[in-house]
Amino acid sequence: MLPHLDAAHRFARWLSPSPDDADDVVQEAILRAYRGFDALRGTDVKGWLLAIVRNCHSTARTRQRRRNFVPLPEEHDAQDGHAMIATTPDPESVSIRLDHERTLERLLSALPDEHREVLILREIEDMNYRDIAMITNVPIGTVMSRLARARAALKARWVAAEGAALRDVR
Amino acid sequence: MTCAESLRAQAYFDGELDAMSAVAFERHVENCAGCRTLLEDLEHSRSVIRRDLPRGHAPPELRARVMRALDQEAAVRTPQSRGLGQSRGREQSRGWGQSSWRSRTFWAGAFGGIASTAVAAALAFFLLSPPFSNAMLDDVVAAHVRSLMPSHLTDVVSTDQHTVKPWFSGHTDVSPVVADFAQQGYRLVGGRADYLDHQRSAVVVYQHGPHVINVFSWAAGKRSFPENTTRNGYRMAFWRAGDVQYCAVSDTGWNELLELVRLLQNVSGRDSGIS
Numbered sequence: 329m330l331p332h333l334d335a336a337h338r339f340a341r342w343l344s345p346s347p348d349d350a351d352d353v354v355q356e357a358i359l360r361a362y363r364g365f366d367a368l369r370g371t372d373v374k375g376w377l378l379a380i381v382r383n384c385h386s387t388a389r390t391r392q393r394r395r396n397f398v399p400l401p402e403e404h405d406a407q408d409g410h411a412m413i414a415t416t417p418d419p420e421s422v423s424i425r426l427d428h429e430r431t432l433e434r435l436l437s438a439l440p441d442e443h444r445e446v447l448i449l450r451e452i453e454d455m456n457y458r459d460i461a462m463i464t465n466v467p468i469g470t471v472m473s474r475l476a477r478a479r480a481a482l483k484a485r486w487v488a489a490e491g492a493a494l495r496d497v498r
Numbered sequence: 499m500t501c502a503e504s505l506r507a508q509a510y511f512d513g514e515l516d517a518m519s520a521v522a523f524e525r526h527v528e529n530c531a532g533c534r535t536l537l538e539d540l541e542h543s544r545s546v547i548r549r550d551l552p553r554g555h556a557p558p559e560l561r562a563r564v565m566r567a568l569d570q571e572a573a574v575r576t577p578q579s580r581g582l583g584q585s586r587g588r589e590q591s592r593g594w595g596q597s598s599w600r601s602r603t604f605w606a607g608a609f610g611g612i613a614s615t616a617v618a619a620a621l622a623f624f625l626l627s628p629p630f631s632n633a634m635l636d637d638v639v640a641a642h643v644r645s646l647m648p649s650h651l652t653d654v655v656s657t658d659q660h661t662v663k664p665w666f667s668g669h670t671d672v673s674p675v676v677a678d679f680a681q682q683g684y685r686l687v688g689g690r691a692d693y694l695d696h697q698r699s700a701v702v703v704y705q706h707g708p709h710v711i712n713v714f715s716w717a718a719g720k721r722s723f724p725e726n727t728t729r730n731g732y733r734m735a736f737w738r739a740g741d742v743q744y745c746a747v748s749d750t751g752w753n754e755l756l757e758l759v760r761l762l763q764n765v766s767g768r769d770s771g772i773s
Binding site: 338432 | 504505508512513544545547552553554556564568648708709710730750
């Protein structure tokens with residue numbers, strides 16, 4: 329499981345608004361995976377671990393909601409969405425590249441959860457449809473349509489952001 | 499996006515179409531500007547995401563924390579194995595206690611006695627010979643984890659023991675037992691050379707269901723070998739056969755790991771009986 333710790337952590341960070349919550353989720357998921365490892369029948373350890381991460385995240389969130397916290401990421405959170413991904417300031421890379429990163433992170437954070445997670449799983453973690461369906465617990469057909477909608481939504485927001493940026497430059 | 503084939507275009511882009519459908523789609527794309535644009539869009543956003551989205555590593559503190567938690571978890575679950583060379587783990591003794599004609603307390607007492615003898619023997623062993631260092635355990639686990647990275651698992655890929663075994667003679671300092679136990683669920687995948695304990699150790703790689711099991715082997719020194727243990731969530735089983743020290747490492751359950759150990763020990767026993 330440890331080779332997949334980075335992936336588990338990345339995925340948890342995209343699911344959880346706070347880094348501390350994400351860390352808790354990762355630890356809980358790895359322990360659960362470890363306890364249940366003998367029960368793993370498939371061959372894809374990474375997908376299986378990510379599914380557990382997602383379950384742990386939902387459990388944690390339900391627990392939080394019950395306590396009436398309700399700190400769900402809303403549009404205004406997304407404004408400083410990059411704060412949730414701790415980017416260590418590196419003087420040399422304060423550049424367009426960083427701008428792109430921030431824009432992209434902001435746009436992704438603003439997507440609905442179900443869109444964001446399929447995009448991350450497909451584009452960053454390189455999971456196939458079957459694995460994504462397993463992880464997100466929906467039929468493959470739903471994965472396909474969600475992915476299409478998520479990609480279209482991201483593109484639309486990207487185009488809008490680029491347009492805004494160009495107007496600012498002028 | 500207006501083309502009815504847009505979902506198919508996406509599936510093609512994601513490599514999810516079988517060969518026949520892919521060919522059919524490629525034919526469609528030649529005449530469909532909408533699908534061509536869609537493919538370009540998909541390619542563009544993928545390259546932007548993969549280029550610009552930071553792929554952070556898990557912070558070292560989290561890694562350390564998770565490893566600590568795993569070790570704590572393991573401390574509760576590691577069976578005492580040294581005494582009889584076989585597992586007398588919680589799971590097994592529980593099963594036997596229920597099925598046997600003797601009471602559970604009888605076995606608890608019997609094993610308790612054996613276990614304490616084993617502990618005493620192990621203690622004496624450790625006092626008489628230099629102990630196996632913790633650093634060495636870490637090295638073995640690190641080698642195991644490294645082997646799980648893409649294309650690090652095997653130097654020689656073969657399910658044939660007669661290919662793997664001779665390969666070792668040129669590349670490592672020991673000649674370990676190599677056998678395929680596909681029938682029993684342990685498929686021989688190949689072999690690898692690793693540098694451990696200042697020698698070129700031989701690693702035989704098995705696949706058991708989704709789990710990789712690395713069987714490390716190196717020339718046994720005078721050093722005692724450690725108890726079966728768990729490190730960072732990986733189980734490590736140790737045994738010695740002739741001049742060769744073995745360590746099987748995996749994230750399988752103890753029963754599965756020790757079953758492979760038993761199979762390998764049987765082969766060692768048979769070989770030494772013949773020669």
